[in-house]
Amino acid sequence: MSDVSEHAGQAALSICEALLLAMNDRGLLPEHEIVGVLRNAAGTHENATGTEEEVQEHQSVASLINAIIAGGNSVRRV
Template structure:
């Protein structure tokens, strides 16, 4: 991945996390739905097919999403 792509990916992740937090804070989406969205996204990458390199990249994305779920970064927990 190029540096430009890395920056774009980091920006997209930050924006998505901020949107999920805002939706939860405003009561638009409850925590269980936000976690469902993240689990669906991780599952999509876990089950993706392609070349060995593509599969490794998809699994790395799934690992990152699962780490976000485990860390509670996308929902504000008391």
């Protein structure tokens, strides 16, 4: 992955996490729905097909999303 793509991915992740936190803070989405959004995103990548390299990339993305869920990064848990 090029540096530009990697930086774009990191920026996108940061923006999405900030949006999820803001939606939770404003009461627009409860924690369980935010976790549901993340689980759906992870599932999409877990079930992706393609070349071996593409599947490995998707699995890495799914692992990252699942780590975010486990760590509670996108919701402020009390």
